[in-house]
Amino acid sequence: MNDITLGLLEAARLVMTLDPELVAISLLSLRVTLSALVFASLIAIPLGTLLAIQRFRFRRTAIALLNALMGLPPVVVGLVVYVLLSRSGPLGVLGLLFTPTAMIAAQVIIITPLIASVTHQAMRDLWSDYHDLLISLNTSKAQRIATLMWDGRRTLLTAALAGFGRAIGEVGAIMIVGGNIDNATRVLTTAIALETGKGNFALALGLGFVLIGLAIAVNFAIHALSRTEREGRW
Amino acid sequence: MSRILPLHARGLEVRRRGKRLLGPVDLTLEPGGLTTVMGPNGSGKTTLLRALHGVERLSAGRIDWAAPPEAAQAFVFQTPIMLRRSVAANLVYPLKLAGVPRATRLAAARDWAGRIGLSDRLDTQAPRLSGGERQKLALARALIRQPQMLFLDEPCASLDGAATQAIEDLLRKARDAGVTILMATHDLGQARRLSDRAIFMRAGQIEEHGPAGDVFDRPTSAALSAFLNGDIVT
Numbered sequence: 117m118n119d120i121t122l123g124l125l126e127a128a129r130l131v132m133t134l135d136p137e138l139v140a141i142s143l144l145s146l147r148v149t150l151s152a153l154v155f156a157s158l159i160a161i162p163l164g165t166l167l168a169i170q171r172f173r174f175r176r177t178a179i180a181l182l183n184a185l186m187g188l189p190p191v192v193v194g195l196v197v198y199v200l201l202s203r204s205g206p207l208g209v210l211g212l213l214f215t216p217t218a219m220i221a222a223q224v225i226i227i228t229p230l231i232a233s234v235t236h237q238a239m240r241d242l243w244s245d246y247h248d249l250l251i252s253l254n255t256s257k258a259q260r261i262a263t264l265m266w267d268g269r270r271t272l273l274t275a276a277l278a279g280f281g282r283a284i285g286e287v288g289a290i291m292i293v294g295g296n297i298d299n300a301t302r303v304l305t306t307a308i309a310l311e312t313g314k315g316n317f318a319l320a321l322g323l324g325f326v327l328i329g330l331a332i333a334v335n336f337a338i339h340a341l342s343r344t345e346r347e348g349r350w
Numbered sequence: 351m352s353r354i355l356p357l358h359a360r361g362l363e364v365r366r367r368g369k370r371l372l373g374p375v376d377l378t379l380e381p382g383g384l385t386t387v388m389g390p391n392g393s394g395k396t397t398l399l400r401a402l403h404g405v406e407r408l409s410a411g412r413i414d415w416a417a418p419p420e421a422a423q424a425f426v427f428q429t430p431i432m433l434r435r436s437v438a439a440n441l442v443y444p445l446k447l448a449g450v451p452r453a454t455r456l457a458a459a460r461d462w463a464g465r466i467g468l469s470d471r472l473d474t475q476a477p478r479l480s481g482g483e484r485q486k487l488a489l490a491r492a493l494i495r496q497p498q499m500l501f502l503d504e505p506c507a508s509l510d511g512a513a514t515q516a517i518e519d520l521l522r523k524a525r526d527a528g529v530t531i532l533m534a535t536h537d538l539g540q541a542r543r544l545s546d547r548a549i550f551m552r553a554g555q556i557e558e559h560g561p562a563g564d565v566f567d568r569p570t571s572a573a574l575s576a577f578l579n580g581d582i583v584t
Contacts (some may be wrong), residue, residue, distance in 0.1 A: 128582045242434075249431040251405045253444055254420045263443075 123321020127329075132321050138323070140331060145303040148216050152223035152332075156283075157276050160228045164235025164275075165261050168243045179236065185229035190222075194289030197222045199294065214295040217305070222289040228277035233348045234275035242268045277335055284331050304330070352381035354419040355530055357402065357540065361411035363377035364397050372397040372554045373411065381498075384521065384531040386562075388538070390583045394554040395534035399501045402532070421448060424497040429505045430488035432476040437468050440476045444495045456521040462470055462490040466520070475514070482513025489520055493529070500524060502533040504538060518544060538578065542566055550574045 130138045167179060171207050199205050201213040201221075212218045250260050265272060287305040294301035296310060304327045311320035356378055363373030372394040379385065387395045400406035402413060403425045424444075431500075433440050438459045445455035462468045466486040471479070476487060485505055492500060502521075506514040512535075521544060525531055529572070535541050541548060545562035557571050569575045577583045 245430065248405055248425075248427055249433075252403060252425040252427075253447060255447060259447060263433070279390070 119317045119321060122318035124325060126318045126322030127325035130326060131329075137156060138326065139301065141302055141304055141307050141323075142326065143302075144214045144216065144329070145305070146330065146334070148219045148290070148303060149223065149280060151216075152283050153276060153280050155220065155230040156224045156279055159224070160231035160279070161235050161272055161275070162261065163217060163228075164232040165239045165264055167232070167236045168239035169257070169260055169264070182229050182236065188226060188229065189288075190226050190286050191288035191292065193225050194222050194292030196222050197225065197289065197293045213293065213303055214297060216294070217248060219290040219301060220292040222293045223283045223286060226286060226289060227283050230282055231275045231279040234278055235272060236269050237330060238271035238275065239264050242271075257272055273338065277338065280334065280338075281331060284327070284334075320349050352528065352530055354415045354422045354498050355379060357415055357419075357499075358414045359402060359411065360414075361409060362398075362401055362413070363410035364394075364401055366408040370409075370554055373409075374402060375411070375554075375556055377402075377432040377556060377559070379499075379532065381530050381531065382525075383527065384525045384533065384544050385547040385549060386541040386545040387532065387534040387549045387551060388536075388541055388577065389551035389557075390577065393551040395551055396503050397413035397554070398551065398556075399425070399503050399532060399534055403501045406445055419499065421495065422497055423501070424492035424495065426485075426488050426492050426500070426502045428507055430481075430484040432479070432484055432487070434475070434477060436473050437463060437476050437479070437487060438472040440491055441494055442544075444491060446494060449577045458494055462494050466490045467496050467516070480513075482509050482516070485509060485513065486516055486520070490515060493520070493524055497529060500529050500531045502531065504534050504536055507536060513539070538580075550577065 129135075167175065167182070197218060198213065200207045201210065201218050202208055203213075212221070246260075246264065246267075250263060257264070285305060287309055290301075290303060290304050291309065294303070294306065296302050296306040302310075304323055308320045308323045308327070311317075312322065359375060359377045361373070362375040362377070363389060364371045375394075375398060377398075387398060389395050396404060401408060403423060404413075404419075405425065420436070432509070433443060435443070438456075441459040441462055442455040445458060450458075459472070460469070463472055466483075468474075468479075468483065468487065471483075476484065487503065489502075504516050509517065518540065520564060525546075533544070542562070545566075547560065548558075548562045548565035549556055550558040550569075550573075551563060552573050558565055558569065558574050565574070566578065569578060573583050
């Protein structure tokens with residue numbers, strides 16, 4: 117209990133004093149996670165929608181695989197990305213290991229199946245409602261996808277936020293591919309792991325509370341910016 | 351003036367899991383007028399309409415239109431399918447698909463909202479409308495693109511008298527404006543009120559087809575006589 121109280125006080129101190137290290141770590145956390153979220157959403161949302169409306173051979177297998185990939189162990193993802201990006205790996209020439217870009221790549225791999233799977237579930241239900249109407253109106257495939265994505269945007273936002281939640285709290289993969297280098301690849305989660313290891317529980321908890329506050333703030337901000345409760349122009 | 355009609359359907363068959371739902375059916379639809387399709391449950395009324403409209407896959411047979419019918423035909427389903435958008439956005443949707451300029455489609459939406467008594471509810475979410483309002487909106491959305499051929503699948507099922515009357519008024523006006531209408535109905539009174547021609551179906555086949563006066567007053571089959579007398583026909 118004492119540790120938690122101290123953690124809350126430490127979190128308040130870090131925020132009130134705008135601790136430069138905390139600000140840098142938090143900004144990097146946001147940069148990495150939001151970048152990963154954008155890239156993953158660009159892949160996952162059209163993919164999930166296409167899987168909902170397109171019939172093809174092995175479709176069920178593809179959906180089952182996608183659902184299974186939601187449970188990808190981040191440490192394994194980190195390891196694979198590490199091997200790919202390491203100097204002797206196939207992408208070693210890019211020199212991306214221990215950079216934020218490598219962390220973004222690992223997070224994209226981790227959250228894309230989650231966003232795509234939630235998108236697929238939501239779009240499948242919406243497609244079953246809209247199917248006859250959209251076929252009847254002789255819509256093209258692109259028009260169907262656009263219609264479903266627009267009318268299902270609130271659910272898609274939830275899918276994206278689920279991806280954000282998973283990415284911002286992720287530690288295993290980004291620790292491996294980022295290396296937790298001070299002033300370079302240290303983010304909130306890896307800093308928490310480091311401080312916990314050093315026995316600085318108050319600071320670790322303080323960073324943890326900041327992380328939680330950040331996640332909640334981003335959720336609110338995305339909801340507000342996307343104006344989910346308003347109707348679009350007609 | 352209809353360019354897509356006459357329509358010639360030859361040897362239409364629809365089978366699902368080995369069971370024949372429709373056919374073989376031969377049918378010619380000339381331009382103009384309102385044709386009702388009557389028959390007991392499971393007689394194939396809905397399947398016939400869906401097959402002619404192109405949303406049901408044919409197992410056999412062919413449909414020949416006088417001209418490509420894609421944008422010139424519309425369908426109103428028994429349970430109105432509402433896009434999860436406002437009344438106005440539902441109305442403009444087919445026009446948007448057709449690339450109609452914004453100003454024109456807004457004017458058309460206001461015009462049609464007036465005709466169906468929803469002028470003051472343009473911004474209301476369509477799924478929140480009553481059953482009768484939803485069906486009127488579905489009909490207006492079908493007519494807003496000025497189709498030459500309109501299919502309706504029991505549009506007044508489960509509607510009260512006032513809503514049914516409003517739908518029938520809209521249908522009369524559409525017919526008078528030159529839209530050719532093919533409508534499935536369970537309601538014999540409605541069929542008598544609206545029909546220029548009538549089709550009686552039983553067991554997936556057309557048993558009688560002709561001018562409304564002949565079908566209603568001089569039925570040639572025992573099943574149609576029984577149906578018109580209100581007896582149970584299977």
